[in-house]
Amino acid sequence: MADYDDTYTESQVIMTAVKIIAPFTLTYGLFMTFHGGDAPGGGFQGGTIVGVTVLMLAFAFGIEPTRQWLRNSFITGIVTGGVVIFGAIGLGMIALGGEFLEFYKLKAVFDIKPKWGLEAVEIGGISLIVSGVIISLFFTMAAGFTPDRRSGTGGASGVDIDDAPDAANAEVSDDD
Amino acid sequence: MAVERLLVPLSDTVTVRQTVGYAVQSGLERADSLECHLVVALPYDDAVPESARQREDADDLLSRARNWVEEDAGDADVTIETATLGADEYLFGPRDYAEIFDDYAAAQGIDRVVLDPEYQPGVTARILQPLERELDRIGLAYDEAPVERSTRRGRLTGSEDFDRLFATFMVSYGFYLVLGDPTYWFDLVTGAAVAGIVAVSLARVTFSVPLDRVQSPIRVVRFALYIPYLLWEIVKANIAVSAVILRPSMPIEPTLTQVDSRVRSGLPLTALANSITLTPGTLTVRATDQRLLVHTLIPAAREDLFDGGLEKAIRFVFYGRESAAIPSPRERDDAEIVGGDEL
Amino acid sequence: MIEPTPLQVTLETVRFWAIVVLLGLGVFFTLVSTVGVLRLPDIYARAHTASQTDTLGAGFALAGVALAFGWQHAAVYTVLLLFFVFITNPTAAHAIARSAAETGVEPVLAEEGETDESAADTEGETR
Amino acid sequence: MTPASLEDVFLVAAGLFVVLAIAMFYRAVVGPTTQDRLLAVNVLGTNTVVILALLAAGLDQRWFLDVALIYALLNFLMSVAISKFTVERGGVL
Structure with a gap:
């Protein structure tokens, strides 16, 4: 019965409900990211919730408009930025004379609690990587499912290739 | 000629x-x-x-x-x-x-x-x-018509944008401080940063309709007044539906009804449709523009729906007290029982 | 250890029984809702009673939890949780009902008699 | 005086909710339509949120509430996503 057009894919009840809760979920995702050290949560969970917020918007508003709203380069930027921050902090510890990601050096050199080093990795590194990976995975899958977009997925698959090493990187960092 | x-x-x-x-x-x-x-x-x-x-x-x-x-x-x-x-x-x-x-x-x-x-x-x-x-x-x-409007428009959306950013920022910051600890400096600082991010990224998404500096806060207050009324309606409907379900004969009378509501699209319509769904006994199946397709389980719930109590309350929330006094859907002939073909 | 005053003891007792009553009501309405979901004939009717869990079932139970936490941060958190449930669940119920309507699941209606029920069910099996 | 400790009350209530949630599994398994199953799982999700909150009070573990909030969010997302998927199979997603 309903003829779907590209900008109005969901019932407006769902659309408006998503609009209302989106700021709350995004805030909550970022809150979790910032409270990884002393509460449940952290970069992984927080990043996932941030990613989920975007997926929710995509469900409600349609995937194409959301993709236009969040440009591919932006997502790639998030992911690579996360990797750069992660690497910089980790290598920074080596520069201070420790091992990769050895935060105890912070205490020795700058008199900062090691907790803040972990926080910085969680916030700057992991959350960005995870949210970027979730969003780009979703868009990549969605692009595969849409018949008339088969030719136009160059940007999305580019993101996908970028993601593979990042995902591995993120997994490794889980251990510390 | x-x-x-x-x-x-x-x-x-x-x-x-x-x-x-x-x-x-x-x-x-x-x-x-x-x-x-x-x-x-x-x-x-x-x-x-x-x-x-x-x-x-x-x-x-x-x-x-x-x-x-x-x-x-x-x-x-x-x-x-x-x-x-x-x-x-x-x-x-x-x-x-x-x-x-x-x-x-x-x-x-x-x-x-x-x-x-x-x-x-x-x-x-x-x-x-x-x-x-x-x-x-x-x-x-x-x-x-090709019209010149750039200067005026820039100024106008500038102030609108500020309102939206400000509202989103405050909502996000308030929520963050409720989650965290408002007396801890770390939460105050990161909360401001997070609220900034949220405001910049979602202000235009959440407030797609421009805010009104006078009306919008009044609506929030009226919405707070609406919540107890809604809860009371929910309790009444819950008891009625429970009585029907627990009776061994289960005298349900499912009908599909179509109600043309008198509320605007977006938030008012969502509030109405969700309030209808939230009261057991009525369920919004479809909301195409202002035409709601509502499934009702028991006759009492259908009568309540046709009396339009929730609709009047929603109109009170969004348009003020005078606007709440409209005829019920039954009186203005906007409510009818339809068959399954309307799905 | 300070001996509690009689007033405090009474207040504690009142609070205890208030929590018991709230939780009992929550369990009761969830029970009704479960019975309804199991008994009612079709998806649309079941969605009505599912919203009972979402509203009063969850509402009373979470109110009991909030009361137990008292004037603490966690109580605010619980109210927030309840508010969130109240916004999202009717939307989810609407989404489900709408998807049923779009995929052509026929409702069982009072006028058409109970014969439709089997038809709707068999049609559903094929999906 | 109270006959039992408040913690026990919460744990008993949580147990009752678990029993009801298990009963709801019947509908999730039997169906018959996809939407029936989805609805049952949605109600199960709401039950889970309540159980988590009850356990948070009963075991005095505040952070269970965080989990409950996330669970509520994912529950909503699941319902919307699957109901969208059943309608537009091969369409938008």
Whole structure:
């Protein structure tokens, strides 16, 4: 019965409900990211919730408009930025004379609690990587499912290739 | 001798004067003699209390526009017709507007529609983009007036943007401090940063309709008053439905009903549809524009729905006390029981 | 250890029984809702009673939790949770009902008698 | 005086909710339509949120509430996503 057009894919009840809760979920995702050290949560969970917020918007508003709203380069930027921050902090510890990601050096050199080093990795590194990976995975899958977009997925698959090493990187960092 | 018949839908925007000017000028270029139909589409029908004020505004706008046309036409052969459309129905989406324009165009033999790029009928937000699409679908020729509006518009959206950013920021910051500890410096600092990110990224998504500095806070207060009423309705409906379900014979009487509500799209409609779903016994199956398809489980719930208590309450929340006093859906003949075919 | 005053003891007792009553009501309405979901004939009717869990079932139970936490941060958190449930669940119920309507699941209606039920069920099996 | 400790009350209530949630599994398994199953899982999700909150009070573990909030969010997302998917199979997603 309903003829779907590209900008109005969901019932407006769902659309408006998503609009209302989106700021709350995004805030909550970022809150979790910032409270990884002393509460449940952290970069992984927080990043996932941030990613989920975007997926929710995509469900409600349609995937194409959301993709236009969040440009591919932006997502790639998030992911690579996360990797750069992660690497910089980790290598920074080596520069201070420790091992990769050895935060105890912070205490020795700058008199900062090691907790803040972990926080910085969680916030700057992991959350960005995870949210970027979730969003780009979703868009990549969605692009595969849409018949008339088969030719136009160059940007999305580019993101996908970028993601593979990042995902591995993120997994490794889980251990510390 | 050719006569060009133009339809110019008017609304009170910054660019309406230029639109009228363009209509007259372009019409006279194409033909010697011009018949200019100035119309105002009224969003509300007579059953709604706001309609009287809308009608006055419409008459005022029409008489001003008539003067403009006379001024622009000079000595040329221009006939002016004015009309108010849609007084007998409740116009909801762009599709409704497109259809009444089309009916009018067919009745008067209109050649072309001249659209104001800022066209904004009544209370709804700017609908031009979808309206163009609907006109395309119907097959009515239209022409968008080339108007100058950049300076004014920049300033206007600037202040609107600030309101949205500010509102999103405060909501996000408040939520963050509730989650965290408002006395801990780390939470205060990161909260501000997070609220900034959220405001920049989602302000335009969440508040797609511009905020009103006076009305919006009042609506929040009225919404807080609405919550106890809703809870009371939920408790009543829960008890009624529980009694039916727990009885061994289970005397349910499922029906599908169609109710034309008198609330605007977006937040009011969502609030109404969700309130209906939240009260057990009624379930919103479909919400296409203002037409709600509601499944009801027991006759008592159906009667409550047709009495329109929730609808009046939602109207109170969004439009104020005077607007709440509208006839119930049953009285204005907007509620009917439909069969399963309507799905 | 300070001996509690009689007033404090009474207040504690009142609070205890208030919590018990709230939780009992929550369990009761969830029970009704479960019975309804199991008994009622079709998806639309079941969605009505599912909203009972969402509203009063969850509402009373979470109110009991909030009361137990008292004037603490966690109580605010619980109210927030309840508010969130109240916004999202009707939307989810609407989404489900709408999807049922779009995919052509026929509702069992009172006028058409009970014969439709088997038809709707068999049609559903094929999906 | 109270006959039992408040913690026990919460744990008993949580247990009752678990029993009801298990009963709801019947509908999730039997169906018959996809939407029936989805609805049952949605109600199960709401039950889970309540159980988590009850356990948070009963075991005095505040952070269970965080989990409950996330669960509520994912529950909503699941319902919307699957109901969208069943309608537009091969369409938008």
